[in-house]
Amino acid sequence: MLSSPSTHTTIHGFVVGPHNRIANAASLAIAEDPGNIYNPLFLYGPDGTGKTELLKIIKELIIKNHGCNVVLVNCGQFINHYVESVRNNGVEGFREFYDAADVLLLDDIQKLGTGRGCREEFFCIFNKLFNIKKQIVITANCSPEEFSTFEARLTSRFSWGLVCSIGIPDFETKVAIIENKADSLGLKLTREVSSYIADSVLDGFRDIENVLKALLKESKDGKSNVSASFVKKIMRGKSGNKGVVSVESILKTVSVRFDVSVSQILSKCRSREVVLPRQIAMYLSKRLTKMSLSEIGGYIGGRDHATVIHANRKISKLVKRDRGVLLTIKKLENEL
CATH class of the missing domain: 1.10.8 (Helicase, Ruva Protein; domain 3)
Known part of the structure; x- marks a missing residue:
């Protein structure tokens, strides 16, 4: 397999590139010295970018090198475990299971947003493990600041160690x-x-x-x-037919239409020649893909969901009052 100078593959078969280099380095660091560096480690990024794979690698390395009790659980399993324990009057057993962990790896924590009881239990588990220097690693599809349904006392703890984003691979x-x-x-x-x-x-x-x-x-x-x-x-x-519309295909189509490069759209450039196509790309991504606002923003230059909301409102207004923009949007949709 040929590789670019900007990428390499680890012995675990995990491909490291510009989008995940820092997250990979942080994961290896805590696997080497769990509980004493980057605790907690909070990894966030769009679905399908390797967060779960990193958790599995962390677990494998810590067990191999330290023989610790590592608990790797996704949020759905955590919720089901809690609900079952409540149903069977076994909440103490639930707490003891997680309190006994030397390392807790929790995947997709954003799914705790609908369960206050689960969040309260996790808050207590987090505090107990953190206070005795047990390693905690959390993954999510958005940054701690974007957890609108979570209590501030919980989201603030996510930032106590290292918060690390994982982008879409180039x-x-x-x-x-x-x-x-x-x-x-x-x-x-x-x-x-x-x-x-x-x-x-x-x-x-x-x-x-x-x-x-x-x-x-x-x-x-x-x-x-x-x-x-x-x-x-x-x-x-x-x-099915012409192909599923992706943010990547939207970016390429928009870049050709406006004669700007995809890298310019993804950049921090604020000139109108770049801002308009960037906002149109966000608008079309919201309309034509199934990605969340956070995922769209993360893909388009690592921006947050609020930026995508602003872009969508801006283009929605332009479409109503500017026939040129309306026709451009229709042409782009037809091409896609």
């Missing part, structure tokens, strides 16, 4: 991820094929994995070279 990193995953599945991909997949509708690890598994299933033996035409056929079948 094109080169996607290619490396695709080739690494294909190797693990026994699929032989040419650079043309892996580049085609990276350049299409894929936004993260899950989409990449789903397409590669579909290719594996459809290919005759799973070991032969997969041609570009074969990949296109499979991906057309998965998407």
Whole structure:
């Protein structure tokens, strides 16, 4: 597998690129010295960007190097465990299970937003573990400041250690991820094929994995070279017709229409020539994709959900009073 100078693959098969380099380094640091550095470690970013994979690597390394009691649980499991304990009058057992952890890894904590009782239990567990220097790692799809339904006393604790964002992988990193995953599945991909997949509708690890598994299933033996035409056929079948609209495809289409580069749209540039296409890209992403506002903002230059809301309101008003903008939006939607 060829790799870009900006990417590398760890011994665990985890591809490190510009989007996750700091998160990966922080994860390795706490695996080396749990409880004494970056505690808690809060990792956030869009779905499918490798947060869960990092938790698994942390667990594996800590158990191997320290023999600790590591509890890795996603938020859904945590909630179900709590509800079941309440139902069976076993809340004390629930508390004892988590209090006994040397390391607690909780995935997708934003899902605690609907359960105040669960949040209260987690608050108590967090305090107890933190006070005795037990390592805590939390993942979410947004930053602590965006947890509108969480109590401030809880979200403030998320920032006591290190808060680290994970972005959408760039094109080169996607290619490396695709080739690494294909190797693990026994699929032989040419650079043309892996580049085609990276350049299409894929936004993260899950989409990449789903397409590669579909290719594996459809290919005759799973070991032969997969041609570009074969990949296109499979991906057309998965998407139904013209293909699923992604933020990436929106960015590319908008950049061509306005004659600005995607990197300019993602940058912090505030000139009107860049701000308008950036806001239109956010507007179209909200209309045409299933991504959350935080995910859209994270993809488009690491911005927050409030920026996406502002862009959507701005373009919605422009569409009503500026026929030129309206026609541009319609043309872009037709192209997409």
